[in-house]
Amino acid sequence: MRNLIWLILIFNFLDIKSQEAVIDTISDLPTGRPKPYEIAYTFFGMNLKNELIFSNSNEPTFEFLNGILVRYKFNRFSLRLNASLSKIRNVKEYPSNCIECSYGNAESKNYKIGIGGQLTPFKKRELIYSYFDLSYKRRKENGIIVDVKDTSFTFNNYHTKTNGIDFILGIGTKVKIYKNFYFTGEIGYNYYIAESKIKNTDINNEQLSYQSIPITFQTILGKLYLSLMF
Numbered sequence: 001m002r003n004l005i006w007l008i009l010i011f012n013f014l015d016i017k018s019q020e021a022v023i024d025t026i027s028d029l030p031t032g033r034p035k036p037y038e039i040a041y042t043f044f045g046m047n048l049k050n051e052l053i054f055s056n057s058n059e060p061t062f063e064f065l066n067g068i069l070v071r072y073k074f075n076r077f078s079l080r081l082n083a084s085l086s087k088i089r090n091v092k093e094y095p096s097n098c099i100e101c102s103y104g105n106a107e108s109k110n111y112k113i114g115i116g117g118q119l120t121p122f123k124k125r126e127l128i129y130s131y132f133d134l135s136y137k138r139r140k141e142n143g144i145i146v147d148v149k150d151t152s153f154t155f156n157n158y159h160t161k162t163n164g165i166d167f168i169l170g171i172g173t174k175v176k177i178y179k180n181f182y183f184t185g186e187i188g189y190n191y192y193i194a195e196s197k198i199k200n201t202d203i204n205n206e207q208l209s210y211q212s213i214p215i216t217f218q219t220i221l222g223k224l225y226l227s228l229m230f
Contacts, residue, residue, distance in 0.1 A: 036074060040184055040227035042067040042084065049219040052090050052106050052141060053160060053196065061088050067112075069225060076123050080116040082133060085109070098148050106143030112136070112166060126174040133168040137192065144203075155203040162215060164194020174227070184225040192217040 045063035067084025091105045114135025120126045141160040146153055170188020177183050193216055200209045 035180065035229040036072055038071040038073065038078075038182075038227050038229045040069040040071070040182075040225035041065075042069065042223055042225055044224040045086075045221065046223075047190070047219045047221045049217075050088070050090060051139075051192070051217050051219070052088060052108055052143075053198070053215075059090075063088075069227075071118070071227075073126075076120050078118045078120075078129075080118060080131065080133060081114075082116070082135065083113045085111055094146075100149050102145055102147050104143060104145040106141060108139050108141040108160075111138045114166065116168075118172070126172075128171065128173050130171050131169075131186065131188070133166075133188075135166040135168075136163075137166040137194070138163050139194075157201040157203055159199045160196055162194045162196040164192055164215065167191045167193075168221070170221075180229045182227045182229060184227055185222070186225070187220070187222045190217075190219050190221050 042063075043065055045066065047061045047063075050059050050061050063084075063086045066086040067082065070081040072079045087107065087109055089105070089107045092103045094103045095101055112135045114133050116131060116133035116135075118129045118131035120129035122128075139160070139162040141158075141162065143158055145156045145158060147156065168188045168190050170186055172184060172186035174182050174184045194214075195212060196215050197212050198210070200211075201207070202209075
């Protein structure tokens with residue numbers, strides 16, 4: 001009987017200790033955990049200059065709902081992955097009193113995928129940060145150009161394929177909207193180096209011509225994102 005009582009006391013003692021250990025373990029658990037992952041959707045973008053070969057480069061271009069940005073944050077540095085698909089259309093109307101000029105229309109599709117990084121002076125908040133993106137960019141451009149010289153008109157149907165590297169260096173800010181949702185704005189300097197292969201077709205006589213030209217393009221751009229952290 002005495003042995004049985006000792007066994008009961010020992011088991012009760014072990015049970016109390018185990019409950020205390022569980023309580024201590026639960027109390028030691030963090031109430032929240034850092035959210036290093038972020039996926040952002042680009043809902044608005046703007047370039048100060050038009051990058052089409054046949055365009056008025058002084059006119060800005062606008063993009064809507066055309067890309068995603070994925071970020072992984074550790075300490076003050078974040079790794080960035082981006083991808084986008086955008087369409088640009090441009091029309092140059094026939095100018096009045098035209099003696100030697102060109103007019104027509106053009107449309108392009110731009111595919112871009114890249115990687116980059118960003119750095120913030122604050123460890124927990126990203127009220128301001130700097131970023132750098134390096135991307136591969138491919139553009140397909142089609143259009144019709146009418147060249148006017150004196151009283152003669154030449155109609156050209158052109159197709160262009162452009163491949164190159166896109167550099168963006170800029171600054172951004174991120175503001176919390178609600179719980180894990182954030183609003184992000186970025187502005188940057190964009191430099192684009194590429195090679196363009198152009199095929200021209202004279203619509204009147206169906207004569208073909210080919211050319212390959214190097215391209216450099218510079219502009220200031222801005223983007224707005226809506227993002228979720230998890």
